[in-house]
Amino acid sequence: MEQRQHELPSASHGTRRALYSLHFGQRRSGAKVYLQASLHADEVPPMLVAHHLRTLLAELDEAGAIPGEIVLVPMANPIGLSQSLQGAHHGRFDMASGINFNRQFQHLTDRIASHVDGRWTGDGADNTRLIREAAMHALAAVAPTSETEALKQLLQSLAVDADIVLDLHCDHEATLHVYAGTPQADMAALLARRLRAQALLLCACSGDDPFDESLSRHWWELAERFGDRPIPATGCFAATVELRGEADVDDALAIQDATALVEFLQDTGHVLGPAPAMPEARCAATPLEGVQPLVASHSGILVFHRALGDRVRAGDCVAEIVDPATSAREPVIAEVDGLLFARVARRWVTRGLRLGKIAGPTAFRSGKLLSL
Ligand SMILES: [Zn+2]
Numbered sequence: 070m071e072q073r074q075h076e077l078p079s080a081s082h083g084t085r086r087a088l089y090s091l092h093f094g095q096r097r098s099g100a101k102v103y104l105q106a107s108l109h110a111d112e113v114p115p116m117l118v119a120h121h122l123r124t125l126l127a128e129l130d131e132a133g134a135i136p137g138e139i140v141l142v143p144m145a146n147p148i149g150l151s152q153s154l155q156g157a158h159h160g161r162f163d164m165a166s167g168i169n170f171n172r173q174f175q176h177l178t179d180r181i182a183s184h185v186d187g188r189w190t191g192d193g194a195d196n197t198r199l200i201r202e203a204a205m206h207a208l209a210a211v212a213p214t215s216e217t218e219a220l221k222q223l224l225q226s227l228a229v230d231a232d233i234v235l236d237l238h239c240d241h242e243a244t245l246h247v248y249a250g251t252p253q254a255d256m257a258a259l260l261a262r263r264l265r266a267q268a269l270l271l272c273a274c275s276g277d278d279p280f281d282e283s284l285s286r287h288w289w290e291l292a293e294r295f296g297d298r299p300i301p302a303t304g305c306f307a308a309t310v311e312l313r314g315e316a317d318v319d320d321a322l323a324i325q326d327a328t329a330l331v332e333f334l335q336d337t338g339h340v341l342g343p344a345p346a347m348p349e350a351r352c353a354a355t356p357l358e359g360v361q362p363l364v365a366s367h368s369g370i371l372v373f374h375r376a377l378g379d380r381v382r383a384g385d386c387v388a389e390i391v392d393p394a395t396s397a398r399e400p401v402i403a404e405v406d407g408l409l410f411a412r413v414a415r416r417w418v419t420r421g422l423r424l425g426k427i428a429g430p431t432a433f434r435s436g437k438l439l440s441l
Pocket of ligand 1: 109112171203238239
């Protein structure tokens, strides 16, 4: 294993931050996996999973069981890790700009298309190489204007030539769930089964360019745009894995998750050796456009009546918002049948706050599909 240190440009006199990446195996074209933990820096479970993953991957590397390269970034956001304010950690939004750390990565389709410009070949492997080179070129040409933009450029550059990218997050309170691109449904289903995920949410474009889509989306968009050329629509499989809730920081769970991730890499051939039997699927894929966000219509005390992982029906009362001034209890109603897979962590809520998410089977939303 090799550890590399990447310096970020200093945001202010007297401060300097760095990102660390761990590199296992040997670099070989077409066999690269990239994993990162806690791009939202206040989501701690992924960092514990990365800690255990590091041990497992080091043993596999020692045993010669990593035929290509596996890159692990165990703390993806040194800027967000430092954002403490009066005792509370704020790791989701860049305090300087207010921008979500997992939004506004570079959407590369147009730049790759113009860079390759007429050099497409009749060979899928050649086109794969052309796309990766053009993507690296496009990212290198970006001139970041802030430390956070430099971090995003660095993370995307470390991952853009990988054929598998797993971005490890968590929600407030949640069952384990996975987000991926619709054109990658088969691979996503495999990952979800290995992780025993209870929800798998697919869409082709979620809006606002999150990290995973910035690595995968240009593949299927280029394949569609240049349909007469062999371009693999799944040249990079990228997924966001939500490792339950922010308080689910537990060695046993983290070891279970790290082991499942290694087994997935055995399934895909990026780690040698037979994977154990595939567990039964715990969910079918549903469209991200079918997720109902539960929204607070009033301010008050949030009292849930349904647990994480519960199946609810349209019309069910999932929670109530209690107004201490009037004693009124406002019901929070499910509008779709589906799985309650995430809940907000706080219990005093203000009007408009998202209280939870239900994975329904039928698409009904459009536009920007991700929460703030
Ligand atoms: Zn997150």
